[in-house]
Amino acid sequence: MSKQSNIVIRIVKGFFMFWWDFLVGDTPELFVAALVIIGAVFLVSERHHLNTTAIWLLPLLAVAALGTSVYRAQRGIRKK
Amino acid sequence: MLAVTVNSGAVVLVGAVFLACAVEMVEALTIVVAVGHTRGWRSAFEGVAVALLALVALVAAFGPALVHVPLTTLRLVVGGVLLIFGMQWLRKAILRSSGLKAKHDEDEIYRETVAELEAAPKSAGRDYVGFMMSFKGVFLEGLEVVVAVLTLGTSAHRLGLAALTAAVAIVLVIIVGVIVAKQLSSVPENAMKMTVGVMLVSYGTFWTGEGLKVRWPGNDTMLLGLVALYLVVSWCFVALLKNSSVTNEVAA
Numbered sequence: 001m002s003k004q005s006n007i008v009i010r011i012v013k014g015f016f017m018f019w020w021d022f023l024v025g026d027t028p029e030l031f032v033a034a035l036v037i038i039g040a041v042f043l044v045s046e047r048h049h050l051n052t053t054a055i056w057l058l059p060l061l062a063v064a065a066l067g068t069s070v071y072r073a074q075r076g077i078r079k080k
Numbered sequence: 081m082l083a084v085t086v087n088s089g090a091v092v093l094v095g096a097v098f099l100a101c102a103v104e105m106v107e108a109l110t111i112v113v114a115v116g117h118t119r120g121w122r123s124a125f126e127g128v129a130v131a132l133l134a135l136v137a138l139v140a141a142f143g144p145a146l147v148h149v150p151l152t153t154l155r156l157v158v159g160g161v162l163l164i165f166g167m168q169w170l171r172k173a174i175l176r177s178s179g180l181k182a183k184h185d186e187d188e189i190y191r192e193t194v195a196e197l198e199a200a201p202k203s204a205g206r207d208y209v210g211f212m213m214s215f216k217g218v219f220l221e222g223l224e225v226v227v228a229v230l231t232l233g234t235s236a237h238r239l240g241l242a243a244l245t246a247a248v249a250i251v252l253v254i255i256v257g258v259i260v261a262k263q264l265s266s267v268p269e270n271a272m273k274m275t276v277g278v279m280l281v282s283y284g285t286f287w288t289g290e291g292l293k294v295r296w297p298g299n300d301t302m303l304l305g306l307v308a309l310y311l312v313v314s315w316c317f318v319a320l321l322k323n324s325s326v327t328n329e330v331a332a
Binding site for chain 2: 018022023025027030031033034035037038041042045046051054055058059062063065066067069070073074077
């Protein structure tokens with residue numbers, strides 16, 4: 001493999017590693033939660049046109065995700 | 081009413097960008113000062129200059145491209161990214177405030193960086209160890225600033241305001257850093273991170289909703305309501321964790 005293609009592979013790998021660390025990192029549950037939130041609000045808002053439900057559902061799910069992640073971290077720290 | 085709507089969006093944007101940039105720059109400055117004191121200021125400044133050039137190139141490459149993405153799609157993607165990013169910041173700040181995680185100590189980081197740099201052998205001519213350490217510190221912390229400025233700025237259609245706020249924050253941190261030099265630990269970093277986390281989650285929630293065609297009551301003014309909600313929730317989480325720590329200690 002040429003030196004140039006090696007550099008390209010390293011740059012592409014570095015790019016994806018950055019986004020992986022940035023979005024997933026050590027809190028994969030928050031990444032999954034964000035996808036679930038988007039999916040749920042899409043169903044409520046775009047499919048069923050329930051705007052009022054979407055207004056309270058979005059922050060409620062975000063608070064639930066944050067609470068779950070904090071609780072998981074607390075349990076992990078206590079076990080150590 | 082219009083003035084209130086315009087101002088509430090701009091205030092949250094300026095606050096979020098300013099605090100995010102200030103926090104990241106304090107971390108970068110700690111590394112640069114450590115490199116300067118141990119390996120010499122030439123390699124430290126060269127690392128800073130090359131990292132800044134790389135960051136400017138990234139902004140020049142991705143900034144104009146983002147402007148051409150349809151606004152609804154952009155807001156959904158940016159909203160999702162900010163939601164994750166904000167929840168990560170907020171989670172860390174809550175754990176630190178409740179005492180479950182050690183606070184970010186700039187003095188400790190400074191000492192560790194200095195020890196690492198002093199252990200590395202010095203080469204004749206250009207000092208690559210100092211250069212790389214300085215480059216990595218500024219580039220990696222700067223990358224988060226770039227992401228914050230580009231995503232927040234383009235989605236709010238206020239890229240100029242976001243960039244100006246970031247520039248002011250960076251200049252202010254450098255001035256304060258030069259004046260206080262080794263007292264970066266006195267910066268209330270965790271409180272700033274908590275505030276940034278709240279603002280990022282608020283923006284993330286707002287734009288995810290906009291991207292999914294949710295019609296928020298009061299439009300941009302809703303951002304202030306979301307900031308208030310997440311502040312109260314974060315405060316409750318910290319209080320609950322502190323309380324459960326005390327209960328566990330008593331039980332033990």
